[in-house]
Amino acid sequence: MSEAGTRTVERALAALLATGGRGRDGGEGVDTGASLLAADPTADAELRRRGEGFVRLAWERGWQPADVVRLVRRDLDETHVRLVTDLITAETEGYERLPPRWSGQLADLAADVGQERPRTDRFSHATAVLELYLLLVRLPALEPVGPVPGTPLHLPPAEGEPRMLTRIRALLAKAEATGYPPEAEALTAKAQELMARHSIDDALLADRTLRGDVPGACRIGVDAPYETAKAILLDAVATANRCRAVWNSAYGFSTVVGFEADLTAVELLHTSLLVQGTAAMTRAEAEQRAAGRKRTKTFRQSFLMAYAHRMGERLASATEHVTADAGAHPGEGSAALLPVLAARDVAVEDRTDRMFPETVATRVRGVTDAAGWTHGTSAADAARVPGGGGTGGGGTGDGRGRIRPGTDRR
Structure with missing residues (x-):
């Protein structure tokens, strides 16, 4: 992991949060952060790692994959949906077992995973990533409807559908x-x-x-x-x-x-x-x-x-x-x-x-x-x-x- 890339990501996120991240409304947070990220390819890996961390934070606040994707689709656009789908898939691959209903939700997202993405310049990509991250970090806590991934699950063996x-x-x-x-x-x-x-x-x-x-x-x-x-x-x-x-x-x-x-x-x-x-x-x-x-x-x-x-x-x-x-x-x-x-x-x-x-x-x-x-x-x-x-x-x-x-x- 590049130390310079890590510092770039930290500066970009600090700029985003310092101005409220109103990039689409004329604010400078998204634009400033995107400019920093676009100019430093060594920051890409750290930027993605931070995104997976924001996804994990959403799970700890009671959100589930379908909830997050539904909100991203409503408040942003399909570019952001593809980004968050990739992050969710990568984050959840590391768990040996997932809570009930998660497998079905992830299967519904699978159609978007691995598809060829439209080519875009680095600044536009970074802008979309920061807009998504701002939404993720602002998610409030919800009433939990099940355990988060990684929690020990005591489930009966699967016997197929009745x-x-x-x-x-x-x-x-x-x-x-x-x-x-x-x-x-x-x-x-x-x-x-x-x-x-x-x-x-x-x-x-x-x-x-x-x-x-x-x-x-x-x-x-x-x-x-x-x-x-x-x-x-x-x-x-x-x-x-x-x-x-x-x-x-x-x-x-x-x-x-x-x-x-x-x-x-x-x-x-x-x-x-x-x-x-x-x-x-x-x-x-x-x-x-x-x-x-x-x-x-x-x-x-x-x-x-x-x-x-x-x-x-x-x-x-x-x-x-x-x-x-x-x-x-x-x-x-x-x-x-x-x-x-x-x-x-x-x-x-x-x-x-x-x-x-x-x-x-x-x-x-x-x-x-x-x-x-x-x-x-x-x-x-x-x-x-x-x-x-x-x-x-x-x-x-x-x-x-x-x-x-x-x-x-x-």
């Missing part, structure tokens, strides 16, 4: 692929039914074997546009699967708290419903245009809000139906089902309250397009959810969610 989850994935994939809405809706309803049964089986097994399960947490991205409606949909899916969701609008994600089997169900179903809801909205817009009526952003927002509102009712009804059916049929553990589920609900609520002590329930208003609301409700109403009939009609356009004042908003 067959039930494989079936659920297949049903949702078919629902997303079909061009026939009633078929998609029936497939999704069946998937929710299987999820509810899987959750019940897992809860009874944990109780019977004294497995000592405790609630965990994960983060799910909630991206613009129409992020309010998307967050409400996620909250509805979480509630139907015995989880709790808290939306952090400032950083574009919701934290979902629940037991592992239920968290997996929420991740799968929310992703699929977003795909299906967007497709249904596109079809509704096409019908409106064909009838000579111009559709607007308010139509799309109202559509997705109605879709989330009604789908939440129907998913919850499906879960109640499966739970009642499981408790009504004699079998091993059936007598203990309701107490077991009640205990899990209390545990999830307690974990959520400890993670987000200032979170409160609130209402969201703003649905102003009656046609959008009607079409969105109809799209969700068509779902053939077992036990989901008779949930009532109408709706006010209000959604309920959990927020934390100043950070998490719904």
